[in-house]
Amino acid sequence: GDSVTQMEGPVTLSEEAFLTINCTYTATGYPSLFWYVQYPGEGLQLLLKATKADDKGSNKGFEATYRKETTSFHLEKGSVQVSDSAVYFCALSDPGEKLTFGTGTRLTIIP
Amino acid sequence: DTEVTQTPKHLVMGMTNKKSLKCEQHMGHRAMYWYKQKAKKPPELMFVYSYEKLSINESVPSRFSPECPNSSLLNLHLHALQPEDSALYLCASSPLGGDNSGNTIYFGEGSWLTVV
Numbered sequence: 001g002d003s004v005t006q007m008e009g010p011v012t013l014s015e016e017a018f019l020t021i022n023c024t025y026t027a028t029g030y031p032s033l034f035w036y037v038q039y040p041g042e043g044l045q046l047l048l049k050a051t052k053a054d055d056k057g058s059n060k061g062f063e064a065t066y067r068k069e070t071t072s073f074h075l076e077k078g079s080v081q082v083s084d085s086a087v088y089f090c091a092l093s094d095p096g097e098k099l100t101f102g103t104g105t106r107l108t109i110i111p
Numbered sequence: 112d113t114e115v116t117q118t119p120k121h122l123v124m125g126m127t128n129k130k131s132l133k134c135e136q137h138m139g140h141r142a143m144y145w146y147k148q149k150a151k152k153p154p155e156l157m158f159v160y161s162y163e164k165l166s167i168n169e170s171v172p173s174r175f176s177p178e179c180p181n182s183s184l185l186n187l188h189l190h191a192l193q194p195e196d197s198a199l200y201l202c203a204s205s206p207l208g209g210d211n212s213g214n215t216i217y218f219g220e221g222s223w224l225t226v227v
Contacts, residue, residue, distance in 0.1 A: 043201055044218040089153055093214045101153035
């Protein structure tokens with residue numbers, strides 16, 4: 001079945017540091033890939049998505065590229081802010097299948 | 112606008128109470144979902160409604176009873192819950208084909224449920 005493996009956390013970075021959160025996946029079909037963000041005490045927000053190989057999703061300075069050859073969808077940001085502190089979930093959706101989540105990575109940015 | 116609205120935001124109920132969680136979306140989405148999220152875990156799928164019909168029940172105990180009165184509304188009726196059912200309950204919706212959003216699922220802010 002489908003699965004998502006996500007970088008274990010927690011991750012602590014200083015403000016303005018470069019961020020990478022690794023995500024790799026296993027899927028039987030041609031999935032769409034997503035990053036969701038969950039701020040403390042809130043629900044999940046869609047951060048970005050990519051629906052086919054080599055697509056790059058981007059939003060709020062975050063980027064991720066759908067790499068079929070390495071089955072990866074790593075999340076990056078060039079300069080993080082304190083307000084980026086949250087839990088980040090990588091997820092995939094095969095057509096007609098359920099959304100499969102990774103375990104989540106808790107990110108803390110210190111001033 | 113990609114908004115899913117959930118009420119109430121917080122709910123405390125006793126094990127003998129009956130209560131309901133409510134969810135609404137006005138994006139014209141034809142699939143609606145209930146997820147349960149425990150602390151420090153990803154959301155777990157409970158139910159899926161497609162075109163107002165229950166299409167997936169992930170073996171959820173009968174003390175949770177979903178209802179989809181129309182294409183914009185989704186309820187979760189709660190009865191005789193246990194303390195271990197305390198969690199964040201997330202409603203979500205997605206378009207079903209024929210839309211460039213594809214199978215993107217949009218979540219609400221959630222309802223924090225505490226069973227005492």
